[in-house]
Structures are given as structure tokens and as C-alpha cells.
Amino acid sequence: MLIRSHTCGQLRDAQVGQTVRLNGWVNSYRDHGELIFIDLRDRYGITQLVFEPESGVARDVIEAADKLRNEDVVAVEGTVRVRIGGENPKLATGKIEIVVTKLEVLAKTDNPPFLPDDMVKLPNEELRLTHRYIDLRRPSMQKVLATRHKIYQTTRKYFDENSFLEIETPILYKSTPEGAREFLVPTRQVPGSFYALPQSPQLFKQILMVSGCDRYMQICRCFRDEDPRADRQAEFTQIDLEMSFVRRDQIMEMMEGFVRRLWKELTGFDVPPIQRMDYRTAMEEYGIDRPDTRYDLRTKDISEFAGKLDFGVFKTVLEKGKDRPKYYSKKGVVKALRVPGGAEKLTRKLTDGYTEFVKGFGAGGVAVVKIIKGEDGGPKLDTGIAKFLEPMKAEFLALLNCEIGDTVLFVADTYSVATKAIGELRQKVARDMGIVPKPGAEGGPWNFLWVVDFPMFEKNKDTGKWVAMHHPFTSPRDDQMQAFLNADVDDEVTIEGIVSAGYDIVLNGQEIAGGSVRIHDRDVQSKVFKLLGMTPEQAKEKFSFLLEALSFGAPPHAGVAFGLDRLVMNFVGTDNIRDVIAFPKTQIGADLMTRAPSFVPDTQLKDVHIKSLEQPKA
RNA sequence: GGGGCGGUAGCUCAAUUGGUUAGAGUACCGGACUGUCGAUCCGGUGGUUGCGGGUUCGAGUCCCGUCCGCCUCGCCA
Numbered sequence: 001m002l003i004r005s006h007t008c009g010q011l012r013d014a015q016v017g018q019t020v021r022l023n024g025w026v027n028s029y030r031d032h033g034e035l036i037f038i039d040l041r042d043r044y045g046i047t048q049l050v051f052e053p054e055s056g057v058a059r060d061v062i063e064a065a066d067k068l069r070n071e072d073v074v075a076v077e078g079t080v081r082v083r084i085g086g087e088n089p090k091l092a093t094g095k096i097e098i099v100v101t102k103l104e105v106l107a108k109t110d111n112p113p114f115l116p117d118d119m120v121k122l123p124n125e126e127l128r129l130t131h132r133y134i135d136l137r138r139p140s141m142q143k144v145l146a147t148r149h150k151i152y153q154t155t156r157k158y159f160d161e162n163s164f165l166e167i168e169t170p171i172l173y174k175s176t177p178e179g180a181r182e183f184l185v186p187t188r189q190v191p192g193s194f195y196a197l198p199q200s201p202q203l204f205k206q207i208l209m210v211s212g213c214d215r216y217m218q219i220c221r222c223f224r225d226e227d228p229r230a231d232r233q234a235e236f237t238q239i240d241l242e243m244s245f246v247r248r249d250q251i252m253e254m255m256e257g258f259v260r261r262l263w264k265e266l267t268g269f270d271v272p273p274i275q276r277m278d279y280r281t282a283m284e285e286y287g288i289d290r291p292d293t294r295y296d297l298r299t300k301d302i303s304e305f306a307g308k309l310d311f312g313v314f315k316t317v318l319e320k321g322k323d324r325p326k327y328y329s330k331k332g333v334v335k336a337l338r339v340p341g342g343a344e345k346l347t348r349k350l351t352d353g354y355t356e357f358v359k360g361f362g363a364g365g366v367a368v369v370k371i372i373k374g375e376d377g378g379p380k381l382d383t384g385i386a387k388f389l390e391p392m393k394a395e396f397l398a399l400l401n402c403e404i405g406d407t408v409l410f411v412a413d414t415y416s417v418a419t420k421a422i423g424e425l426r427q428k429v430a431r432d433m434g435i436v437p438k439p440g441a442e443g444g445p446w447n448f449l450w451v452v453d454f455p456m457f458e459k460n461k462d463t464g465k466w467v468a469m470h471h472p473f474t475s476p477r478d479d480q481m482q483a484f485l486n487a488d489v490d491d492e493v494t495i496e497g498i499v500s501a502g503y504d505i506v507l508n509g510q511e512i513a514g515g516s517v518r519i520h521d522r523d524v525q526s527k528v529f530k531l532l533g534m535t536p537e538q539a540k541e542k543f544s545f546l547l548e549a550l551s552f553g554a555p556p557h558a559g560v561a562f563g564l565d566r567l568v569m570n571f572v573g574t575d576n577i578r579d580v581i582a583f584p585k586t587q588i589g590a591d592l593m594t595r596a597p598s599f600v601p602d603t604q605l606k607d608v609h610i611k612s613l614e615q616p617k618a
Numbered sequence: 619g620g621g622g623c624g625g626u627a628g629c630u631c632a633a634u635u636g637g638u639u640a641g642a643g644u645a646c647c648g649g650a651c652u653g654u655c656g657a658u659c660c661g662g663u664g665g666u667u668g669c670g671g672g673u674u675c676g677a678g679u680c681c682c683g684u685c686c687g688c689c690u691c692g693c694c695a
Contacts, residue, residue, distance in 0.1 A: 028655080035652040048655070070645085085653035094655090111646055114629055119656070120644085123629055126687050179695025199695080226694040227619095234694095360621085360691065471695045532695090586687065 002075035002104050009045020013095045015080045022047060022098065023106070025137065026072045027117075036065045037097075040074070043142050048083070048097040049076055061103045070115055071134075073107040076100045116141075125578070129592040132583060144580055147266065148568050152219060154265045155239050158258050164215040164241060169204035171197060171221070176542050179471070180224035183234075186608035197223035200561060203546055205242040206473065206518055209557040210549045217241040219564065227587070231510070231566060231577050234589050239567075242559030247478065248501050248517050251558040252450065255505065255513060258562075259448065266571050269446055274505070278453040280327070287335070287423020289454070292509025293447045295435045299337045299422045305399055306334035306412070311388040313367070317412040325493055329416040329459060337422055337429065338400045342407030343370040343382075345433055351384075351407070357428060358411055363421035367410040371402050379404050416461070427509070439508060441573030449506045453477065456484070456500040457531065465533050466495065470502045472528050473546075474516040477501045485524065489531050501558070512567060515560025522550040 004023040011020065027041035038049040051057060051065040068074065078100040088094035113130075114123040116137035122128065128135040135141060156166065175182055175196035182196035198204075200222045208216045218240045225234055243251055260271045282291050285298040306314040314334050321331035339346060355365040367385045374380030379397060381389050389396050400408060409429070411422045430436045438444030456476055457466045468474060476484040477499045487494040501517035519525045525547060529539040539547065568580035578584035585591055599616040 028657095030654045030657045031651085032654065032657080033651040035654080037654050037657085039655070050653080052652070054652085083653085083655095085655080088655055090655080111628065115645080117656090121630060124625085124687075126625090127629080129687090176695090180693085202695090224694060227692085229694090230689070232694070362691095468695055473695095587689095588686090590686090592687090 001106065002077050002102060004075070007044035008040050008042040008047045009092060011047055011080055011093050011096055011098075013082060016082055016096060018080050019077065020080055020098065021075065021077045022049075023075045024073070026068050026070055026074065028070060029068055031066060034062065036062070036068075038065065038068060038074075040076070041137075045093060046091055047093045048088070048091070049078065049100050050097050051100050051103075055099045055101065057099075057101050061100065064103050064105060065100070068105070069109065069111075071109040071112050072105060073109070075104040075106055077102040126586075126592060129578070129584070129586065132593045136582065141579075144568065144572050144574075145582065147571050148564075148580065150266060151262065151564065151567060151571070154262055155217075155219060155258070158261045159215075159217040159241065162215065162254065162257075164217040165213055166218055167208060167213065167216050168218065169198070169201040169208075169220065173198040176203075178542075180226050183223050183225050186610050188607050188609075191609040199224050200238060201240055202471065202473065203543075205240060205559055206546070206554075206557065207549050209242055209244045209518075209520075210552070210554045214244045215242070216559075225589075228577075228585070228589075230575055231569065233565070233577055233581065233584060235585065236577075236581075237564040239562040239564050240559070241561070242518075242557055244555040244557045246558050247556070248452075248503065248558065251515065251517075251560060252503055255503075255515070255560055259505065259513075262567070263446065267440070267446075269440070271446065271448060274448045274450050276450040276452055279451060279455065280453070282451055283419055283423075287419050287421075287426055288509075289451055290504065290506040290509055290511045291449065291451075292427060292430070292436075293449055294437050294445055294508055295430050297337060297339065297426050297430055297435075299335050299419075299426055300400060301333055302336045302399060302410075303333045305392070305395065306410075308392060309388050310391070311385060313364075314410075314412050317414075320414060325496075327415060327496070329461070330414045332413070333415050333418050334410060334412040335418045335422045336400060337409045337411075337426055338402060339407045339409065339429055339433065340403065341405050342409075342429070342433065343372055343405045346407050346429070348383075350432055351409070354409065354425060354428070358421040358425055361421040361424055362417045363411050363413045365411075366425065367412070369408050369410075371397070371404055371406045371408070373404050385410070439570065439573055441571055445508075447508050451504045451506055452502070453499045454502045454504075455496065456480075456498040457495055459496075466531050468528070468532065470500060470514065470516050472532055473518050473525070475501045475519045475524070477517075481524070485527065495531065503560075505562075507570060510566060510570075511563070512570070513560055513562040515558065517556075517558040520550060520554040520556050522547055522554075525550055 002021045005021045008022055008024045022040055024040040024042040027039040027046055030037040034053050036051040039046050040049050051062050053062065076098065078098040080096050081099055082095060083097045112134055113127060114134065116134050118138050118140045172185060172195040175194060180199050182199065185195040185197065187193060187195060201218065201220055205216050220238055220240050221235060222238050223235055228234055243254065256274055263269045263271045279289060282289050284301060287299045303318060307318050317332040317334065319332060321328050324331045351368045358366055369384045369386050369389055370382045371379045372382045379402065381393060402408065409425060411418045411425065413421065440446035454469050456469060456474065458469050460467050480499050483494065484498050503515060504511050505513040519528065526539065565577050565580055569575065569577060572580060574580065583591060583593065590596065605612060
């Protein structure tokens with residue numbers, strides 16, 4: 001075989017006159033009879049080959065070249081020369097061409113179901129996933145893989161420089177059925193028992209801290225058997241880390257340094273100091289725990305004002321949980337969103353649609369008012385609930401700093417429903433107003449934000465039980481510890497008010513990392529388990545190894561996990577997570593290329609002591 | 619588990635209100651062609667309209683079921 005001397009992206013006019021060998025795929029062919037052009041492609045680029053009788057090339061080489069088709073794999077030898085037909089400015093190698101003297105066809109292809117061409121419209125994703133090896137040949141997919149690789153390298157270098165050890169943790173892990181559903185793995189050795197695939201290496205990395213490893217990192221696969229979304233796969237990758245002898249500020253500094261390094265390396269962008277926002281502010285002003293700060297729309301709780309209006313819908317809602325504390329999830333609230341310039345841009349059709357939109361989040365509807373220019377030149381309330389607001393007009397306008405041309409949208413419901421609904425509405429309105437900048441990868445801003453001071457616990461709305469908002473190993477914030485230890489498990493108001501030492505990094509409205517200071521005290525950990533409704537026996541059954549580890553000298557420690565797939569998505573500018581994973585799965589967790597998951601023979605099931613309730617379809 | 623969109627030639631799409639033999643571009647096959655670069659020109663092959671049932675004189679089109687893909691709510695400690 002003619003082993004390559006160069007890649008297809010390498011040759012320039014500096015190499016003119018040299019004899020070279022290239023290997024690659026036929027990207028396209030232009031056959032003029034005796035004169036044949038082939039664009040040869042590999043990962044590095046495209047180089048034009050030319051077969052011409054004048055060069056004295058053997059007859060059979062021309063004849064073989066005549067039969068080449070897209071995606072055949074070939075090796076050639078020839079001479080580099082300046083193109084006779086003029087430069088092709090679209091190619092990096094566009095100044096030169098290879099006059100071929102020898103040709104080896106390394107592999108003929110069947111007619112491919114599609115061509116790996118970024119210039120033409122892509123076939124549907126199902127076909128791309130079925131023949132992933134062809135799809136991955138596309139230059140843009142090669143770029144994704146290279147970007148991902150660069151992130152791995154930058155990550156390892158940064159954490160190595162900061163004394164982190166890369167340590168592998170088990171994939172076959174103990175089932176701890178809390179949080180996400182787990183993938184189970186039966187075992188031949190112990191009949192009737194199962195491993196689970198880890199949702200994350202959380203407990204192993206904490207135990208590595210107890211083990212004296214001090215600083216740990218791993219680029220690890222995590223598994224959650226939950227329905228996917230455009231930005232979520234059941235199998236995904238985290239950059240996982242943990243540090244000993246730090247409090248919140250030190251690990252946040254380490255994370256911020258990593259983000260700064262990553263963006264510098266991958267985009268050249270200097271990440272400015274990242275601002276902090278507490279969870280309550282995020283929920284109050286953005287209606288979501290990961291605010292998109294690229295546009296300045298804010299939501300506001302106007303319950304107190306709304307109570308003064310003679311408007312039945314608001315009055316009814318505000319009766320709910322009237323005497324409960326401000327953030328009680330079932331307390332009735334009225335939330336408002338002032339949209340500057342909305343009076344013109346948010347048409348009746350759009351605002352009518354908002355009611356349907358918020359219904360999707362459980363809210364009843366959206367009330368609307370426009371502030372237009374009155375006959376006296378001053379602001380005038382128009383349409384929607386204008387007549388109910390009219391008696392309190394001055395106070396209303398002042399409350400939201402309204403100006404002529406604004407539209408104000410209202411959602412009245414329980415605290416949790418109204419907050420979620422208006423938060424989602426805020427994002428939809430921003431899109432409708434056309435004020436959402438492009439993502440950073442497309443030249444838009446990179447807006448980073450810390451979100452901190454999350455509640456430790458929230459009530460599950462179905463069971464009424466407490467659940468950990470982050471996870472059950474998250475510590476209360478230092479100044480909350482005493483209050484937490486003193487709190488009675490039934491003291492709902494106090495428990496609800498405990499703030500954790502958790503922190504998230506949000507980028508353009510998307511969570512890219514999350515972590516917390518961990519509990520390193522056995523008694524604190526036991527109290528959390530108790531609060532979550534676990535008996536001491538249950539806690540021991542599930543987490544005895546953790547509680548024991550915490551009993552034998554556990555250092556204070558804290559950690560974080562970055563969602564690697566989402567980082568790649570940001571750098572390559574896609575909102576489809578499957579585009580950044582070499583071999584992704586579909587909505588039902590299928591790998592269309594390998595046809596996993598699949599039925600297995602009964603004999604194989606018997607080995608692992610399993611009997612299936614389902615049979616393969618005939 | 620719920621809601622929505624989609625599935626027609628290898629691929630991307632079209633097909634009037636339910637009405638003739640389901641078309642076009644591209645790929646592929648054959649032919650012509652010595653400077654192309656999305657080569658061009660001429661000719662040709664190619665269809666279980668995802669699958670199963672139903673309504674109808676007649677179904678790609680309407681109805682029911684089902685499979686697959688995507689988006690989304692729930693879910694994702």
C-alpha cells in the first residue's frame with residue numbers, strides 16, 4: 001500500500017515539485033473523459049487530485065480513476081504542482097493539485113445512503129445515527145470530536161497543575177434508589193443481586209477525600225434512566241472533582257479558574273469575574289434557578305399591590321395560603337413581567353397564546369395590560385385588565401417603573417406554579433421580542449453567573465416529604481449549621497429556610513456546573529437522612545459505608561461536576577446534545593447503529609438468574 | 619405516563635376537495651466530454667407511500683391501532 005507522506009489538509013505551494021503520497025476518501029469526482037479530477041478527503045482537509053494522459057501516467061490508472069465514486073478509499077502517489085485551472089479559494093490546499101502517477105483502490109464503497117457533506121441538506125437524524133460512521137466523516141462532526149478532545153486535554157492539564165489526581169471509580173456500583181432511576185446490572189456470581197450504574201461517582205469521590213487523596217478529578221460517564229431531552233442523554237459525561245480542606249469560596253475560585261482557562265483555550269475569550277446571585281433573587285426576578293441574563297427582563301411579586309385591586313381572579317388566588325410564609329409553595333401570589341416596548345411588538349395573537357403557554361406549566365392564564373400614550377400625552381392603561389388597574393394606576397406604574405409602550409403580563413397562582421410559569425413566559429417573551437442575543441459560539445455574549453444559597457430541602461408535591469434540593473450529602477452553609485442541628489424535624493418553617501452551601505455556574509440560562517460543600521460530620525449526615533424520612537436502619541442499609549467513613553476522620557471537603565456535553569454544545573454552537581456525542585442514543589435509549597438494547601438468549605439470562613417477562617417479537 | 623410534529627424512490631422533497639400510470643432534483647447505472655472545483659450534456663434503473671386494519675366505486679390523502687424519529691410536560695437526589 002502507498003502509505004501517506006502527508007495528510008489531505010497539509011500541502012501548500014511550498015511543496016510544489018515534491019513527490020507525495022496521500023490516503024483518503026473520494027469526496028467528489030469530476031470526470032471529463034480523459035481528464036479526471038478527484039477531491040480527496042481525510043480528517044485534515046481536501047486535496048485535489050488530477051489524472052491526465054499528458055503526464056505519462058499508465059493507461060490502467062486513468063481507467064481505474066474513471067471508475068472511482070464518492071466515498072471510495074484510495075491511496076495515490078503523484079507530484080505537487082500549482083493548479084493549472086486556477087486557485088480554488090474555498091480550500092486551504094486550493095493553490096495546488098497532485099498529478100497522480102500511481103493509484104491504489106483500498107476499498108470500494110457500496111452506494112452510500114447519504115454523503116458526508118456539510119454543504120447539502122442533512123438527511124434525517126435517524127439515518128445519520130444508523131450510519132453514524134458516515135455522518136462522523138463530515139468536517140463539522142470531525143470538528144466537534146476535536147473540540148471535545150481539546151476540552152479533555154485542557155481539563156486534565158488544568159487540574160493536574162492544581163495537584164488533582166485523576167482516579168477511576170467503579171461503573172458497577174451499589175444501587176441507592178434515590179433520585180434518578182438507575183440502570184441495573186444482574187450478576188452471575190450472586191444470584192438475585194444487582195449492581196447499578198452510577199448516576200454520578202458522588203460517594204466514591206467523597207470517600208476518596210476521607211482516603212486522604214485531597215484533590216480528585218475524573219472525566220466520567222454517568223447514567224440516569226430518565227427520559228431524554230434535546231440537551232439531555234441517559235448516558236452522559238461529567239468533569240467530576242472534589243477537594244479537601246476548603247470551604248465554599250476556595251472551590252468556587254478553583255472552578256472559576258477552570259472556566260477561565262477553558263474559554264481562553266477554546267475561544268480566546270477572557271471570562272470576567274463571575275457575579276453571584278442568590279437563589280431567592282433568581283426565583284424572584286427571573287422565575288428560574290438558572291437565569292438567562294443576556295436580556296434585562298425581570299419578574300416581580302406584586303401580591304401586596306394586587307390584593308388592593310377589585311379583581312376577582314387575583315383575590316381568589318391570594319386567599320390561598322394567606323397566612324403562610326412568603327415562599328410557601330402553595331401560597332397564592334401574583335407575579336408581573338414588565339416588557340419594555342411590548343405594547344407594539346406583543347400582538348394580541350401573541351399575548352392570547354401566552355395563556356395557552358402557561359397552562360402547560362399548570363397556571364390558569366395570563367392577564368395583560370398595555371401602557372399607551374393617552375390623549376393628554378401621559379400614560380394610559382389599555383386592553384386586558386386595564387379597568388381593574390385604573391383606580392390604582394399611579395401606584396401600579398410606579399411599582400413597575402412602567403413607561404409608555406410597555407406591556408405588563410401577570411400570572412396569578414400558587415408560589416411554585418406562578419414562579420415557574422412566569423419564568424418560562426419571560427424566556428418566551430424574550431424570544432418573541434427578538435431580544436435574545438445569539439449564543440456565544442455564534443458571536444453572542446458569554447454570560448456567566450454563579451447561583452448560590454439554595455434551600456437545603458424542598459417538599460415533594462406528591463408525597464409531601466422533604467427531599468434534598470441538590471443531594472443529601474450537601475452541607476448547610478456554615479452560618480446555618482447550628483440552626484439546622486437545633487431544628488426539629490417537624491419545624492417546617494425553619495427547615496424550609498435552611499440554606500445550603502451549594503453553588504451552580506449558569507451560562508446564558510443553562511446550568512453548566514453544580515456542586516456543594518459536603519457534609520463531613522456523621523451526625524449532620526444522619527440528621528439529613530432522618531429529615532428525608534429514612535429510619536436509622538434504612539440509612540445504614542443504603543449508606544453505612546458513607547456513615548462509617550465519616551466516623552473515621554473525614555476532612556472538610558467540597559466538590560463539583562461540570563456537564564461536559566453541554567460545554568461542548570456551547571463551544572460548537574448546537575442545541576442538540578446528540579451532535580456532540582460520537583455515538584448517542586435516541587429518545588427510547590436505542591443505539592440505531594448497533595441496535596442496542598436487544599433481546600438476549602434465555603441461556604444468557606439464566607446465567608445471571610433472570611427470567612424475562614417479554615419475548616422477542618417474531 | 620401525557621401532549622404535539624413527522625415518516626412518499628438510496629437521499630431531499632412535491633402530489634389541488636379522496637379521482638388518470640405517484641413526479642422533480644440528487645445519488646446510482648450507461649454514454650459523450652482535456653481544466654473542473656455543487657463540472658456539463660444525453661439516456662436509463664429505481665416505489666409494500668413505516669406497518670396492520672377500516673370507510674369508500676376509488677385512499678399517499680379520511681378513521682382506528684401500532685412501530686420508529688424529533689420536540690415537550692411529568693421525570694432528571
